[in-house]
Amino acid sequence: MSWGRFITIVVVLVIGGLLIWPTYEWYFVVPESDKSLLSLPAEEVSKLSPELKKKYMEVKQLRGSTVLGLGLDLRGGVYITLEPDPVDMTNFLLEKYGGDMDKVNSKYDEELENQVNVILEILRNRLDQFGVSEPVIRKESGSKISVELPGVSSPAQAREAVSRAGRLEFKFVDDELMKSVDRRFLNQYGYINDVNEFLSNYTIPADDEVLGYYESDEYGVPVLKGFIVLKKEAVLDGSFLSDARVGQDQFGRPVVEFSLTLEGADIFADVTKNNVGKRLAIVLDEKVRSAPVIQTEILGGKGQITGKFSQEEVNTLVSILKSGALNVKLKELEVKAIGPSLGADSINLGTKASLIGILLVFAFAIFYYKTFGVITTISLTFNLFLTLAGLAMFRATLTLPGIAGLALTIGMAIDANVLQFERIKEELRNGRDLISAMKVGFDKAFITIIDTHVTVIISSFTLSQFGYGPIKGFGTTLLVGIIVSLFTSVFVVRFFADFVVQKLKLRYLPVLV
Secondary structure (H helix, E strand, O other): OOHHHHHHHHHHHHHHHHHHHHHHHHHHOOOHHHHHHHHOOHHHHOOOOHHHHHHHHHHHHHHOOOOOEEOHHHHOEEEEEEEEOHHHHHHHHHHHOOOOHHHHHHHHHHHHHHHHHHHHHHHHHHHHOOOOOOOEEEEOOOOOEEEEEEOOOOHHHHHHHHHOOOOEEEEEEOHHHHHHOOHHHEOOOOOEOOHHHHHHHOOOOOOEEEEEEEEEOOOOOEEEEEEEEEEOOOOEEHHHEEEEEEEEOOOOOEEEEEEEOHHHHHHHHHHHHHOOOOEEEEEEOOEEEEOOEOOOOOOOOEEEEOOOOOHHHHHHHHHHHHHOOOOOOEEEEEEEEEOOOOHHHHHHHHHHHHHHHHHHHHHHHHHHHOHHHHHHHHHHHHHHHHHHHHHHHOOOEEOHHHHHHHHHHHHHHHHHHHHHHHHHHHHHHOOOOHHHHHHHHHHHHHHHHHHHHHHHHHHHHHHHHHOOOHHHHHHHHHHHHHHHHHHHHHHHHHHHHHHHHHHOOOOOOOOOO
16 A cells, blocks of 8 residues: 555545535535625625624635535526617717717617627626636627626626726826815815815816726725826826736735736836826726826836725726726616526436436446445545535536536546456456456556546647637536546555555455456
């Protein structure tokens, strides 16, 4: 018996237990009343009592960990219907065609069709950033778009991710004007307190605009801190963004780290070099999130977007920025929570049928292979447990196609065990003793098992990376399951077989020869 295999199995089981525990806690420990707190709009969270706020944070933290989600067909989710905002679409085309309304009218239908296709692609990329949630995004009649988000417990976050424009702009603060504002118009943060009162006493230049300055509180709710005067023209925008990722500042707080294209990096370097000492505001969807003072020239095209973000908000922002900005705002036509399409009875019957099927497989394995059949049942139990843990690690969503992938993995795991045992039986028939038959049998089966598993890994990896929707979910489940199957076939089965023979001093196993 190899102690190395034993330690490896124990370590993998411990890691698997840690990964699957949040899933168990979410579905079997946390009451539904606590889960429902996540469906509240962000503005409502700040109105909760201290006790409910504490529960909200605990549930939010748990849901954000390695919890295995269930798909729309198994658990339900959120259904959203959208369309490009007609007013914003017209304004977009007026800007594109230089204010020529006749050209806008003649090109409107064609341009609307193009924008719907662009929006579909951006939404697919954007929602993929949230993990393997198998979103279903369809073009409906006219310019309508439907989005199905399975297993989403927070409709507010789903709406934020889907309908947010994702426009990133860098604009200079009009420091000269801000310094001239009487202190009675400013609040404790140094921002304009009442924008209407300010505009009735001050005339701002035509190339200026007044935007709100926001910071997120501890619950991820953007809180208006006041208003600030900016130059209308952006010196840089999100079109020059090459990458965005989650990071931390020097105090460990979540921030958005970004990289610019070569052209964007050159522009950014010139802007910062020629404007040292000025404030450059970072504007996200018409909301100022930070306005740092330029200390020195910034080379390399890399920077951070700070603003007291919550971790969840940073994750959402990164997803939105990476997928690209929408040219036209989206108008929500319908948002509703929907139940599982299969129904509770169908799900329960399916679960029972699956369990009965697995038990029958176990019974047949034990009947046919005796002691080796028991080893097979142990390895398959490990396989199921570790596959679910692996899916939880990737925050995957389990759907019917995913369950099909899981069933296929179990079939391949059994096939690998049968191959090993048949090799051993073959060596026993040739007159070898049990120990040497096991060694030769496992060694001969090893290459074949590697070959079959590697080919499936390649195909499932391709499906998980380039597939979409149910195909992606099937590929991901199959990929995780087949890697786990390879581990259980090589490590777990061999370890328990060696343990039974060497530690229990058996020289014969009741295997049908």
